[in-house]
Amino acid sequence: MARDVIVVGAGPVGLMTAGELRLRGVDVVVYERLPAPTRQSRGASFTKRTAECFDQRGLLDRLGDTEPADSHFGGVPIDLGMLAEDHYGHRGVSQFRTERMLEDWVGELGVPVLRGWEVTGLRQSDDGVVVAVDGPDGAAEESAAYLVGCDGGRSTVRKLAGIGFPGTDGRRGFLTADVTGIDTRKRRIGENLPGGSMVMAMDLENGVTRVVVHEAGTPPPRDRDSLAYSDLADAWQRLTGESIHHGQCRWISCFTDASRAAAEYRRGRVFLAGDAAHVQPPAMAQGLSVGVQDAVNLGWKLAAAVKGWAPEGLLDTYHGERHPIGEQLARNARAAIELRLTGEDMDPVREVVGELLAHKDAAEYAAGMLSNLGIRYDLGKGDHPLLGRRMPPDRELVLADGTRARIAELLRTGRGLLVTTDGTTADGHDRTDRLDVVTGTWATAPGSAPEPALDAVLVRPDGYVAWTSPGTADGLAEALDRWFGTGQPLSSRPRP
Incomplete structure (x- = not known):
């Protein structure tokens, strides 16, 4: 029996997409390659607009306590207190915690999440999509009217659909880990160090500290599986003079400063969302947030098509509205990384940017990009300040x-x-x-x-x-x- 929609990937974006669809009565299934949820948490915060998206579905309170997240661009602080509207994000929320909340939600809605199934092929026609999968019961095929790839930066769906992924390769490497048993000084937006190095430390829940290290001149690690906590702790001590070797590492990973945006967010009946559509360094604290907003933008439109009432061209507005956001995200990530990590040669530029951001109009524009409250879609002609913008959810x-x-x-x-x-x-x-x-x-x-x-x-x-x-x-x-x-x-x- 054909499904309405197949979602590939059970991360926050895939689960949010599935929940948005099921909320409107769509028959949707989620396929996930990993056999069980991972406790790794690349994301540890989300933007103000993403918090509002969760609030619109009654999900924000399910996450429990969070703390306000300050804003900065490339390490240059933005004083959010001078702005009339609240742009503060939410910090200290592990991605695992967000995924667990969303999986509980889609479970209540009746969405099956099938783990241990890897997509190996797809073909589409004018009428639908057939997806080949390999999992616990062997190879199988399932058909659907539409397919949404939410399967990460190395997206199989994107590759099988033949969608290009232009952008810049990573030139800098970062190590990141969640650690307990350390009491290091918190550097929540990161601390720039001489020569273009950087360290970051922020609180998560249950005594866990997220640490990130970039040591200038160190190439990106080639083998993520061979990383050891001592690699990060050694670099931390070289840069700060402080030892965190005694900490207990819950998980360790690495990333680069690669920034890309898919050439197409839609090809026929195949759609991309989240990291499958755009990647950037996790230190930007934007990937999860923009991906969740992709899901909220796409979900109702895809449901309209499934239910038969979508106006002509509605599905195309997904690419039209979200692709510019992904391209802006990739551009901002490149600019912020260069500003932050180029070294002392960038100091005059940092000073100028700091002076500009001290002005309310410039701060509001920059904060709007980073909080995602500045998004304005072309939804019609008119002069009302809210037209095309999000309706303030607390009104x-x-x-x-x-x-x-x-x-x-x-x-x-x-x-x-x-x-x-x-x-x-x-x-x-x-x-x-x-x-x-x-x-x-x-x-x-x-x-x-x-x-x-x-x-x-x-x-x-x-x-x-x-x-x-x-x-x-x-x-x-x-x-x-x-x-x-x-x-x-x-x-x-x-x-x-």
Whole structure:
């Protein structure tokens, strides 16, 4: 029996994609090459926008306690306190903890996660995709309408689909480990050292310290499996004069400063998300975050295609909206690494960048790139400041019964949202399977700055504003057709 969608990869991006699809009633299965979840955690933080994406699905509180993450570009700090909006990310959350939370969620939704199955081939036609897998029960094939590759930077799906992966090769090597039993000074955004070296140390949960070392002039390790904790501890002592050899290493790995973005995020019925679509050094703290946002952007669009109501061209907007983000990520990673690790010759540039980032407008622009709150999609013509941007998830609506609801809470269904405060109605078509209509008045906090006029707003399932009244040139009917398709005329619905 054919599935609607096959997702390859059970990391945070694959699980988020599967959850987004299943939330909308899509028959989805996840194939994962590893036989069991790994405790390795390349990611240890996520951006403000990713936190908002989790909040939109009721998942953020499941992660438990986190701490605010400061912002920097290439080691040059950004003072987030001067900004009107909260750009602080979330730090100290191991990738294992995020994966465990997401796997619990998709399990509750009924998504099968099949471990120990490796993709060995695929072929696609106009009607679907056939995936060859090899696993505990031997070789098999499974067919689906669509395939999403979330299988990492060395993505098998990307290679089998023939999608290019342009970018820069790694020139610098980094060692990273999770260690217990050490009490080193914390260097949460990293500490630059003479000659272009760098060390980083930050707290994770349960007394675990994440340490990262880049020793200038050391080539990238060629054999990850042969790494020993003593390699990292020796380098740490050479650079800092401090011994952490007594620590107990939970896992150790390495990475480079390679930065790439796939040439296509979609080829036919095959899609890429997360590291399969873009890679950059984990020290940028962006990979997991941008990947989760890929999943949230793609999930509802792919579900619309499966359910048969996707407007023409909707699936193509995934590449159109997310590919520029991946390219920007690769560019920013290269710039930040050069700024941070070039050595003393870069000091004048660092000083200039620091002076620029002391200005609020420059800090806001840079922080918006790093927090992902600065994303603005081309969702229509108009002059409203929210059009194409994410709807602030903490903005509250007072409902007819006097209760209050945050925008994030109203998006928990995974459907779109039309909020009206002035009696604005839809266009006479029934879209209750894909759109919630909520009426109320905007709540305002005492002493808060006045918000831009917003009598009505259409919010996509991923939280981005597709239409406003006032402030959008097109009418509501055009916006609904563009993003939510043509529903059944209300006059044609059968009478009860």
